[in-house]
Amino acid sequence: MSSEMMAVDYYIPLIMFLIVGALTPIGAMAVVKIISPLKPTFRKGATYEGGIRPIRDALIQYNVQYYLFAIVFVIFDVEVLFLYPWIYIYTSEVIPKLGGVNIAVLDMAIFIIVLLIGLLYAIKKEALRWV
Amino acid sequence: MVLSTIVESITDFVVQEPKISGLIIGLIAAAIIASVINVGAMGVVWLERKVLGDMTNRFGPCRVGTRWGILQLVADAIKLFTKEDSIPRGADRPIYVWAPIVACITTMLVAAALPWGALNIGGVVYPLVAVNMDISAFFVEAALSLMAIGAFMAGWASNNKYSMLGAFRGMARMVSYEVPMGVCVISVAIMAHSLNIVEIVEAQSIWYIIAQPLGFVIFMIALVTDLGRIPFDQSEAEEEIIAGYVTEYGGIRWGLLYFQEYIIMLLGSVLLVHLFLGGWNGPVIPVISILSPMIWFLMKMILVLVFLIWVRGSLVRFRIDQVTDLGWKWLLPLSMVNLVWAVAVGVYFA
Numbered sequence: 077m078s079s080e081m082m083a084v085d086y087y088i089p090l091i092m093f094l095i096v097g098a099l100t101p102i103g104a105m106a107v108v109k110i111i112s113p114l115k116p117t118f119r120k121g122a123t124y125e126g127g128i129r130p131i132r133d134a135l136i137q138y139n140v141q142y143y144l145f146a147i148v149f150v151i152f153d154v155e156v157l158f159l160y161p162w163i164y165i166y167t168s169e170v171i172p173k174l175g176g177v178n179i180a181v182l183d184m185a186i187f188i189i190v191l192l193i194g195l196l197y198a199i200k201k202e203a204l205r206w207v
Numbered sequence: 208m209v210l211s212t213i214v215e216s217i218t219d220f221v222v223q224e225p226k227i228s229g230l231i232i233g234l235i236a237a238a239i240i241a242s243v244i245n246v247g248a249m250g251v252v253w254l255e256r257k258v259l260g261d262m263t264n265r266f267g268p269c270r271v272g273t274r275w276g277i278l279q280l281v282a283d284a285i286k287l288f289t290k291e292d293s294i295p296r297g298a299d300r301p302i303y304v305w306a307p308i309v310a311c312i313t314t315m316l317v318a319a320a321l322p323w324g325a326l327n328i329g330g331v332v333y334p335l336v337a338v339n340m341d342i343s344a345f346f347v348e349a350a351l352s353l354m355a356i357g358a359f360m361a362g363w364a365s366n367n368k369y370s371m372l373g374a375f376r377g378m379a380r381m382v383s384y385e386v387p388m389g390v391c392v393i394s395v396a397i398m399a400h401s402l403n404i405v406e407i408v409e410a411q412s413i414w415y416i417i418a419q420p421l422g423f424v425i426f427m428i429a430l431v432t433d434l435g436r437i438p439f440d441q442s443e444a445e446e447e448i449i450a451g452y453v454t455e456y457g458g459i460r461w462g463l464l465y466f467q468e469y470i471i472m473l474l475g476s477v478l479l480v481h482l483f484l485g486g487w488n489g490p491v492i493p494v495i496s497i498l499s500p501m502i503w504f505l506m507k508m509i510l511v512l513v514f515l516i517w518v519r520g521s522l523v524r525f526r527i528d529q530v531t532d533l534g535w536k537w538l539l540p541l542s543m544v545n546l547v548w549a550v551a552v553g554v555y556f557a
Contacts (some may be wrong), residue, residue: 085225085226085229086338086340086341087338087340087341088225088229088230088233089229089230089232089233089236089237089319089338090229090233090316090319090338091233092230092233092234092237092239092337093233093236093237093315093318093319093337094312094315095236095237095314095441096234096237096241096315097237097241097308097311097312097313097314097315097316098308098312099309100241100311100315101307101308101311101463102290103306104416104459104463105292105459105460105461107288107290107459108290108292108458108459109292111288111289111303112288112289112290112291112292112458112542113291113294114291114298116289116397119338120291120293121293121295121296123295123296123297123365123455124295124297124367124449124454124455125367125368125369125449126449128426130367130368134297134366134367134370134371135363135370135371137373138371139375142375142379144533145379145382145383146378146382148382148535149382149385149386150385151537152386153385153386153389155386156386156389156390156393159377159389159390159393159546160342160396160402162396163393163396163400163401163402164400166219166397166550166553166554167400167553172282177544177554178554181274181550181554182539183295184550188543188546192454192540192543194359195535195540197541199535199536204531204535204536205528205531206527206528206531207530
């Protein structure tokens with residue numbers, strides 16, 4: 077084994093967190109299986125929708141509005157992803173300056189203005205209106 | 208003599224075998240963190256019942272245990288463990304079973320990256336964090352949004368129209384507030400010049416609630432939304448859609464989902480304390496100086512928790528269209544204003 081710690085090695089303990097996080101509920105369900113009664117009947121398996129027998133499945137087509145929200149969300153979430161690495165470079169001395177301001181700052185200003193115009197467009201087109 | 212040899216050999220092993228020792232350290236840390244968050248969340252549930260009881264002029268838990276009702280949670284857990292494990296006929300069984308597991312994994316991942324206070328040993332402050340990564344603020348933000356996936360799985364798999372509505376509402380709410388929340392985290396990171404939560408806390412000679420009050424307000428609203436608490440609990444809204452995405456869950460499966468919400472509430476308040484309230488920073492308390500950062504951290508955390516309960520006790524639920532409007536049309540542009548402010552401060556004053 078190499079004695080140098082690779083960057084990815086910092087994340088190895090997370091594997092154990094994944095396993096312990098998954099084992100907690102599995103252990104709880106195993107305990108329930110041992111100590112609690114299990115007498116399934118036909119009525120116990122019914123869907124609870126206010127007492128009457130439910131009409132049809134729940135997996136039907138819902139409002140298209142959710143889809144529009146999801147699309148706008150993807151656009152802005154990618155924007156936020158671009159902002160994260162930018163945190164480390166916006167004051168960097170390596171990047172040239174324009175009129176005393178770091179070019180990275182100007183770049184991001186233009187990027188955000190374009191996106192805000194996009195948001196304005198989405199609002200005007202009523203893509204973000206709940207119907 | 209023997210002790211120093213043991214310490215030396217352990218250090219050698221950690222240096223030579225980073226992968227295996229990482230797994231062992233991870234297992235120990237995961238066991239400790241799991242107990243801390245579970246006991247902590249029990250405390251949060253008790254605190255919420257007691258404080259809400261006082262706010263609505265009731266007693267709250269007062270029978271089991273002492274007259275403070277501190278054993279009420281143990282009694283509830285015994286009840287949940289002895290209830291029958293019933294899965295509805297129409298449910299999508301694998302997803303139905305996996306939803307609480309996904310929720311538990313989410314809370315563990317968030318708790319792994321958050322510092323749980325600090326100790327002041329000989330004037331140097333050592334943060335207590337399980338996995339100290341360079342991008343922990345980003346990681347916590349990403350892992351927190353996984354909670355919505357657990358809730359959506361629960362609602363989708365139940366084959367109940369009310370569950371489905373709750374799941375959809377939860378998703379629409381999450382996508383409306385994820386972006387402002389992310390931009391607020393970025394604004395904080397810009398002021399601190401780091402995404403590591405420990406470094407963010409150390410950079411707060413002035414608390415960021417004072418340096419960027421707008422960011423604090425936006426982050427607070429987005430956090431309450433992420434936690435799914437009143438006034439933003441449209442995904443469970445018991446007066447409208449029974450219990451939303453947990454309608455078809457019972458016994459310990461419901462208990463797990465319910466408990467994860469309180470763990471997330473605990474984690475969310477810890478995150479808020481670290482990002483905006485200066486974490487464990489505070490004047491050193493003389494006699495118990497080793498514990499003084501821990502005491503400051505716990506005091507701030509309990510303050511935030513009581514504030515969250517207070518919000519629940521005083522506000523009413525919004526309609527879902529009001530919630531999405533607030534997120535997209537107000538908080539998103541305002542968070543951009545806050546970002547510009549943070550960049551201006553970062554470029555010219557820092």
